[in-house]
Amino acid sequence: MALSANLTEPYSSSISFTENPTVEPFFPRYGYTILSVVMGIVTVTAVVLNVTVIVVTARHRQLRQPLNYALVNLAVADLGTAVMGGVPAVLSNAAGHHVLGRAGCILEGFSVALFGITALCTVALIAVERLFVVCKPLGSIKFQGWHAVVGVVISWLWSLIWNTPPLFGWGSYALEGVKTSCGPDWQSRQPGNVSYILCYFLLCFAVPFTLIVLSYTWLLWTLRQVAQMSGGAAAKAEAKVACMVVAMVLAFLVSWMPYSVLALVVVFDPEVKVGPLVAMLPVYLAKSSTVYNPLIYIFMNKQFQKYAVPFLFCGWSPWELEESDAEPHTTISSVGNQVSPEP
Numbered sequence: 094m095a096l097s098a099n100l101t102e103p104y105s106s107s108i109s110f111t112e113n114p115t116v117e118p119f120f121p122r123y124g125y126t127i128l129s130v131v132m133g134i135v136t137v138t139a140v141v142l143n144v145t146v147i148v149v150t151a152r153h154r155q156l157r158q159p160l161n162y163a164l165v166n167l168a169v170a171d172l173g174t175a176v177m178g179g180v181p182a183v184l185s186n187a188a189g190h191h192v193l194g195r196a197g198c199i200l201e202g203f204s205v206a207l208f209g210i211t212a213l214c215t216v217a218l219i220a221v222e223r224l225f226v227v228c229k230p231l232g233s234i235k236f237q238g239w240h241a242v243v244g245v246v247i248s249w250l251w252s253l254i255w256n257t258p259p260l261f262g263w264g265s266y267a268l269e270g271v272k273t274s275c276g277p278d279w280q281s282r283q284p285g286n287v288s289y290i291l292c293y294f295l296l297c298f299a300v301p302f303t304l305i306v307l308s309y310t311w312l313l314w315t316l317r318q319v320a321q322m323s324g325g326a327a328a329k330a331e332a333k334v335a336c337m338v339v340a341m342v343l344a345f346l347v348s349w350m351p352y353s354v355l356a357l358v359v360v361f362d363p364e365v366k367v368g369p370l371v372a373m374l375p376v377y378l379a380k381s382s383t384v385y386n387p388l389i390y391i392f393m394n395k396q397f398q399k400y401a402v403p404f405l406f407c408g409w410s411p412w413e414l415e416e417s418d419a420e421p422h423t424t425i426s427s428v429g430n431q432v433s434p435e436p
Contacts, residue, residue: 125186125188125189129186132380136175138384139175140179142384145401145405149401149404163215164397166245167216167390170208170209173204174209177201178205178208178380193275198266198268201266205275211249211252212382213349214297214301216301217305220308220309221304222236222241228312252297263285263288264278265277265278269372270377277290279356302349309338312338337393340389344386348378351378
């Protein structure tokens with residue numbers, strides 16, 4: 094089916110949509126207002142944090158390292174999600190109904206899915222990069238700039254490949270939640286939609302999640318082995334990495350697991366009835382990742398803190414970041430020897 098034909102279809106095969114605000118709403122009026130305010134706070138915070146990461150990296154050469162390329166790419170993807178998904182959500186919830194029309198719904202759904210899956214793939218990329226740097230599975234091969242660039246390009250291409258099919262008839266983009274935002278249509282019972290959602294879940298959620306779990310499990314096991322032999326600084330580094338890994342995995346699960354599970358439940362059980370309020374929570378949990386992604390992946394990095402905090406506070410830092418504390422990455426200097434900070 095051509096893109097032009099897709100534009101003439103209803104927002105969803107299972108939803109009769111109208112822009113007439115006199116139609117009975119899916120949510121109380123005060124609920125839409127609260128949701129608009131909450132999304133406004135989330136969107137502004139996400140824009141500020143992710144712009145900070147991008148600008149600070151551009152200003153300071155010390156941050157333009159291959160291992161930070163993925164972190165900046167994550168900030169770019171999260172910024173895109175905040176702008177293309179957060180701003181329309183604020184406006185539509187303020188109005189009490191979706192305000193962008195069918196073409197706007199497709200643009201919003203495609204853009205948010207593109208940036209969101211790119212961010213998801215980038216989180217997996219960060220895990221794999223740290224695995225290669227710390228555990229050295231390829232032996233003496235050193236992680237270089239072109240490796241980082243290839244990883245970033247793959248994250249965008251993978252997302253683009255799996256988010257364009259709905260524009261041409263395999264799957265579709267539709268209203269979701271309380272019908273003020275758009276995304277992949279996981280409620281439609283049409284065979285094309287069902288097959289697309291199953292492939293989407295497998296390749297855009299299950300694969301990144303598996304890479305994250307395997308990479309961090311291997312990394313923690315390696316650090317534990319080193320800590321048992323060396324103790325002291327190695328054990329301390331292991332504890333820090335373990336805390337960060339737990340935060341990363343929990344953030345991934347909180348933001349994406351509810352959305353994926355709900356979509357799969359609907360796909361495998363056509364009789365299940367999902368109310369708009371139940372469907373709304375996973376949608377906005379996924380959007381909230383644009384805030385805590387930079388907090389976890391960037392601001393737990395001492396080197397980024399050194400430059401980002403003064404930038405946010407116009408040159409003033411609420412606490413002193415000592416040079417001795419700057420430990421942006423943890424690497425193993427040689428196989429089975431010791432853990433040492435990488436400058």
